Amino acid sequence: MKLALIGYGKMGRRIEEIATARGHEIVSVIDPHAKEKTSRLGVEIAASFGAANAAGVAGAVNNLGGADVAIEFTQPDVVVHNIQELSRRRIPAVIGTTNWYHRLDEVKRVIEADGSRLLYAPNFSLGVNIFYRVVSHAAQLMDSFPEYDVGGYEIHHNEKKESPSGTAKILVEKIIAAMKRKRTPVWDALDRPPQPEELHFASLRVGAEPGAHAARFDSPADTIEIKHTARNRDGFAFGAVRCAEWLANKKDADVSQRVFTIDDFLEDV
Numbered sequence: 001m002k003l004a005l006i007g008y009g010k011m012g013r014r015i016e017e018i019a020t021a022r023g024h025e026i027v028s029v030i031d032p033h034a035k036e037k038t039s040r041l042g043v044e045i046a047a048s049f050g051a052a053n054a055a056g057v058a059g060a061v062n063n064l065g066g067a068d069v070a071i072e073f074t075q076p077d078v079v080v081h082n083i084q085e086l087s088r089r090r091i092p093a094v095i096g097t098t099n100w101y102h103r104l105d106e107v108k109r110v111i112e113a114d115g116s117r118l119l120y121a122p123n124f125s126l127g128v129n130i131f132y133r134v135v136s137h138a139a140q141l142m143d144s145f146p147e148y149d150v151g152g153y154e155i156h157h158n159e160k161k162e163s164p165s166g167t168a169k170i171l172v173e174k175i176i177a178a179m180k181r182k183r184t185p186v187w188d189a190l191d192r193p194p195q196p197e198e199l200h201f202a203s204l205r206v207g208a209e210p211g212a213h214a215a216r217f218d219s220p221a222d223t224i225e226i227k228h229t230a231r232n233r234d235g236f237a238f239g240a241v242r243c244a245e246w247l248a249n250k251k252d253a254d255v256s257q258r259v260f261t262i263d264d265f266l267e268d269v
């Protein structure tokens with residue numbers, strides 16, 4: 001598979017290594033702020049979609065080296081522009097950048113109009129997405145046993161900007177969707193006992209923890225805690241590459257759906 005990387009930051013770099021180890025070829029890298037001229041594996045880094053290549057041929061990266069699929073990990077203020085650039089070239093796009101989902105309808109219209117394909121996920125870790133399913137199933141079972149209360153917590157390094165994490169918000173949404181007797185999340189500080197319909201979820205910021213999320217079912221007799229702990233960023237990079245392989249193989253003949261999430265990939269496999 002020929003792969004284009006849009007964004008050569010922490011994620012772009014790991015994806016280059018993991019994709020290459022899986023036998024894929026990186027044919028194009030775009031990052032306007034990269035300090036290096038070439039990627040670690042020697043691919044020229046272009047400043048934009050329309051930039052000239054090293055030989056000065058304008059538009060030489062326009063088809064992104066014939067990429068079968070692109071993986072985009074940049075930042076929220078540029079991602080929609082990048083999606084448009086990929087869409088009009090009809091290069092299937094895997095989008096890891098977060099915090100742009102309020103523009104999802106606009107993006108869907110672009111992808112449909114161009115006849116392209118896109119897959120996005122707020123969290124590409126296969127482990128986290130499987131964890132969501134395990135917790136949802138446990139919450140559904142626990143709903144019939146009111147002696148089990150449910151809550152949770154997440155831990156991240158002390159440089160993380162947001163609290164609670166996006167992953168925690170999705171986890172809590174899934175628990176509440178699965179349990180009739182829990183309706184209201186209460187984040188962080190709680191200076192009173194929780195109401196029966198409340199679900200208390202705490203966020204801790206400390207040290208270098210890459211990310212841990214736990215759901216805790218607690219009865220007078222025992223505790224069941226289901227916990228996902230990330231060791232590093234490789235889980236995200238690996239999941240994005242797996243999704244790129246899957247999206248590249250979705251044939252143009254199947255036009256019933258053009259915008260996918262990681263759930264579609266998981267359902268399929």
Ligand SMILES: NC(=O)c1ccc[n+]([C@@H]2O[C@H](COP(=O)([O-])OP(=O)(O)OC[C@H]3O[C@@H](n4cnc5c(N)ncnc54)[C@H](O)[C@@H]3O)[C@@H](O)[C@H]2O)c1
Nearest residue numbers: 007008009010011031033073074078096097098122123124
């Ligand atoms: N979905 C997931 O699983 C997941 C996992 C980790 C990070 N993320 C998200 O992915 C994004 C990137 O994360 P990161 O850790 O690699 O960040 P990073 O800051 O290390 O890298 C972002 C890169 O994008 C580049 N960039 C900026 N504007 C660009 C443009 N117009 N075109 C191309 N490149 C451009 C920057 O120069 C930088 O190198 C963030 O939004 C982060 O929240 C998502």
